[in-house]
Amino acid sequence: xxxxSSWNEPxxxxxxxxxxxxxxxxxxxDLRPRVLETARTECGERRARRRIRQVAASLVLLAVFxxxxxxxxxxxxxxxxxxxxxxxxxxxxSQAEDKVARGGDFSWAMVEAFTNLRREQANALRLxx
Amino acid sequence: MVSQSQFAERVQECTDRLTATGVDALGALxxxxxxxxxxxxxxxxxxxxxxxxAVQTALVRLAGKPELLRPVGAPWPYLLRMVRNEAxxxxxxxxxxxxxxxxxxxxxFCPVDELEREECHRAVWSALRTLPPEQAEVVVLxxxxxxxFAQIGQILETSPNTVASxxxxxxxxxxxxxxxxxxxxxxx
Numbered sequence: 001x002x003x004x005s006s007w008n009e010p011x012x013x014x015x016x017x018x019x020x021x022x023x024x025x026x027x028x029x030d031l032r033p034r035v036l037e038t039a040r041t042e043c044g045e046r047r048a049r050r051r052i053r054q055v056a057a058s059l060v061l062l063a064v065f066x067x068x069x070x071x072x073x074x075x076x077x078x079x080x081x082x083x084x085x086x087x088x089x090x091x092x093x094s095q096a097e098d099k100v101a102r103g104g105d106f107s108w109a110m111v112e113a114f115t116n117l118r119r120e121q122a123n124a125l126r127l128x129x
Numbered sequence: 130m131v132s133q134s135q136f137a138e139r140v141q142e143c144t145d146r147l148t149a150t151g152v153d154a155l156g157a158l159x160x161x162x163x164x165x166x167x168x169x170x171x172x173x174x175x176x177x178x179x180x181x182x183a184v185q186t187a188l189v190r191l192a193g194k195p196e197l198l199r200p201v202g203a204p205w206p207y208l209l210r211m212v213r214n215e216a217x218x219x220x221x222x223x224x225x226x227x228x229x230x231x232x233x234x235x236x237x238f239c240p241v242d243e244l245e246r247e248e249c250h251r252a253v254w255s256a257l258r259t260l261p262p263e264q265a266e267v268v269v270l271x272x273x274x275x276x277x278f279a280q281i282g283q284i285l286e287t288s289p290n291t292v293a294s295x296x297x298x299x300x301x302x303x304x305x306x307x308x309x310x311x312x313x314x315x316x317x
């Protein structure tokens with residue numbers, strides 16, 4: 001292992017030679033324009049992507065805020081929340097568990113419970129309309 | 130000759146401007162640092178094209194995300210580390226082998242009043258290329274960047290003792306190689 005103190009001595013001849021050669025290798029002439037051009041292009045693209053994302057986000061927000069108020073104006077749409085309130089995952093799970101308790105496969109029990117629920121919803125909607 | 134601390138301050142100014150004004154300030158940072166970054170990257174990649182690719186990638190990334198420098202106290206060592214990481218990636222991707230020490234790919238310049246020393250410079254660069262990259266990069270940072278072993282250790286993420294050891298091995302090899310070349314030149 002090198003002792004660090006030993007390297008605090010005056011520069012040796014080799015170190016002086018190496019130091020003198022520091023400017024020998026130069027940067028290619030085309031590197032500067034290449035770097036600046038690439039940086040500008042990438043920054044421009046990034047800015048454009050950010051703008052598109054902002055516009056998309058504001059459109060989505062606009063759609064979210066406008067849609068409920070539009071529905072609120074109609075008379076039929078006011079009923080939907082009460083009908084769709086029947087969609088309760090706990091209800092489906094409890095139905096499925098009942099079926100499993102009576103013997104059967106859980107996944108099939110879930111399918112049946114979900115089908116029943118959709119049938120009930122369809123009936124409810126038909127009655128409402 | 131600009132001292133190491135003055136240079137670091139100027140890099141700090143440039144990076145501050147880059148953070149404040151964006152990509153338009155990249156030119157000044159390039160003018161200030163490109164030569165040092167390229168010669169450091171050449172030591173890692175052993176090829177000027179790869180070294181310039183690494184420098185380009187690092188600077189473009191920095192221009193796109195100047196906020197990378199916000200938590201960094203000293204931007205110059207950070208920039209060196211960025212370039213080193215890119216150089217290692219480029220080297221791994223291209224898997225070039227330049228153990229022969231030829232200088233065909235290098236863009237070189239020698240002032241008229243130093244023409245008689247060109248052979249000496251070539252010999253130094255050629256000898257540097259025969260070193261393993263982890264030794265060559267220590268030599269570059271120690272001699273050309275005037276860094277301490279502790280500072281170099283931070284950039285290379287290794288202990289100062291390891292850095293000192295690599296430096297010692299590198300200087301021994303360089304001395305042997307340059308002495309051999311000098312003998313050959315005298316004989317020729």
